[in-house]
Amino acid sequence: MTGSRIALVTGANQGLGRALVTGLAAGMAPQDRVLLTGRDPNRVEAAAAAIAAGPAVARVEGRVLDVRDAGAIARLAAELGEVDIVFSNATSRMSPQARPIDEVDAVCETNNLASTRMLRAFAPRLRPGGRLIIVASALGTLDKLDDRVAGRFAAAAAENLDAVDALVAEWRQAVHDGRAEQEGYGTWLNIPSKVAQVAAVRALARERRTSDLAENKLLMALCPGLIDTDASRPWFEDMSQAQTPARAASWPVELVLAPTFDPAFYGELVQFGKVLPWESGVPVAHTAAT
Numbered sequence: 001m002t003g004s005r006i007a008l009v010t011g012a013n014q015g016l017g018r019a020l021v022t023g024l025a026a027g028m029a030p031q032d033r034v035l036l037t038g039r040d041p042n043r044v045e046a047a048a049a050a051i052a053a054g055p056a057v058a059r060v061e062g063r064v065l066d067v068r069d070a071g072a073i074a075r076l077a078a079e080l081g082e083v084d085i086v087f088s089n090a091t092s093r094m095s096p097q098a099r100p101i102d103e104v105d106a107v108c109e110t111n112n113l114a115s116t117r118m119l120r121a122f123a124p125r126l127r128p129g130g131r132l133i134i135v136a137s138a139l140g141t142l143d144k145l146d147d148r149v150a151g152r153f154a155a156a157a158a159e160n161l162d163a164v165d166a167l168v169a170e171w172r173q174a175v176h177d178g179r180a181e182q183e184g185y186g187t188w189l190n191i192p193s194k195v196a197q198v199a200a201v202r203a204l205a206r207e208r209r210t211s212d213l214a215e216n217k218l219l220m221a222l223c224p225g226l227i228d229t230d231a232s233r234p235w236f237e238d239m240s241q242a243q244t245p246a247r248a249a250s251w252p253v254e255l256v257l258a259p260t261f262d263p264a265f266y267g268e269l270v271q272f273g274k275v276l277p278w279e280s281g282v283p284v285a286h287t288a289a290t
Contacts, residue, residue, distance in 0.1 A: 005032040006083045007058075007256075008076075010067050010118070011090030013038040013047050015229045016135065019245035020087050021047075023253035025056035032058040037065035037076075038090075067114035077121035084127050085256045087222075088118040089135040093231045100189050104175040111193045112168045116161045116200050119219075123204060128215040131256040134201050136221040140194035140269055141281025148184030149192070157199035157278075160207070164200045171196075197221060198269045202278065205267025218261050223271035224248040 007024045011017040013036075021036045028034065036051065038044045041064050048062030066072055067090045092110035094103050115134050123132055142150045149171075156163040171192050174180040185192050201221040205212075212219060226232065228242035236242070251272055255261060268275045276282055 003031075005029070005085070006035070006080055007032070007085035007087075008035045008037065008080070008083055008122070009087045009089055010037050010065060010114070012036040013040065013043040015231070016224055016227055016245050016248055017087070017089040018047055018051070019249035020089065020253060021060065022051050022054065022056070022246070023249045024085065024257070025051055025058045025060050027253060027257045028058035030057055030059070033061055034058050035061050035063050037063045039064065039066045067118070068109040070113075070117050073114070073117045073121050077125055080125070082125050082127045083122055084130050086118065086122045086126075086130075086132045087135060087252070087256075088115055088133065090114055091135070091231075094189060096234050100175050100180065100187060101178075104172055104189055107189045107193050108168055108172045112196050112200070113165065115197050116165055119161060119200060119204050123208060123219060126212075126217050128217065129259070131218045131261075132220075133218075133252065133256065134197055134221045136197040136201075136223060136269060137190070137194040138223045138225075138269075138271060138276060138282055138284045139191050140198035140221065140223070141276060142195065142279050143281045144191045144284070145195055146184030146186060153192075153195050153199050154278075156196075157202040158206070160203050161200055164196055164203055167199075168192075168196050198278070201269075202267055209266060213263055213266060216260065218256075218266060220265050220267060221269040222252055223269055223276060224252065225271060 009017050009020050012021050021034055025034045036048045044062040044064055048060050052060040065076060090110055092106040126132055142154055152167060156167045171185050174183055181187055198221045205219050225248055226242045227245055227248045228239055264275055
């Protein structure tokens with residue numbers, strides 16, 4: 001990537017998103033722009049100002065972006081025209097005490113429909129050498145699902161983004177109808193949501209792999225590892241090995257700023273430089289019922 005570059009991070013007011021902006025701003029050049037986006041204008045402005053006042057080299061711009069608004073994503077994509085780095089990081093916070101029916105709409109809109117909208121809007125706008133990362137989780141592999149639904153997510157990933165969106169809509173309706181647990185979706189929204197995010201990346205990557213790799217473009221899902229945040233603490237009994245947001249952001253920032261990447265990462269869920277197998281994944285200890 002040469003010349004003036006544009007990086008975009010969603011869900012960047014706090015936590016990992018803010019740390020990604022901080023790392024990008026420190027590692028990019030003075031002529032580059034890093035867009036810090038979030039829903040709350042005051043928090044966006046404050047976060048961008050704080051990072052710009054630190055060791056930032058690139059220009060940090062705060063932008064209000066509600067990723068639940070398809071029109072807002074489309075307008076920003078059209079305004080920017082082309083981009084070099086995108087971290088789709090926005091996520092909906094969940095609580096172990098909440099009923100799935102009370103949170104499923106926010107989860108689907110913020111985690112899933114926003115991810116597919118970001119993929120549709122920005123994958124075609126990546127410049128040669130560009131990087132588009134969907135922040136997901138080690139929970140996003142098929143082994144975390146009941147066998148009754150795992151095959152459906154695999155099938156959607158083998159089709160296209162529309163198929164992934166349709167399956168998310170079916171899961172969402174099953175939660176509202178009280179059918180989700182008996183049909184195999186489980187009780188923890190984070191698992192189907194994260195699997196669907198990875199499925200979306202795999203679906204689009206299947207279509208774009210040859211052309212993207214020819215232009216040194218990377219499309220992948222990211223598992224940043226356990227991070228010590230207010231959102232994660234309720235779900236994990238042992239946080240002793242959790243990372244700070246800054247630590248969690250260090251490898252992803254290094255990855256997207258490097259001139260090349262391991263082609264094995266393309267279209268996969270990757271954690272700390274290792275591809276997590278779609279079918280078998282890795283164990284994840286948590287406190288939620290599945």
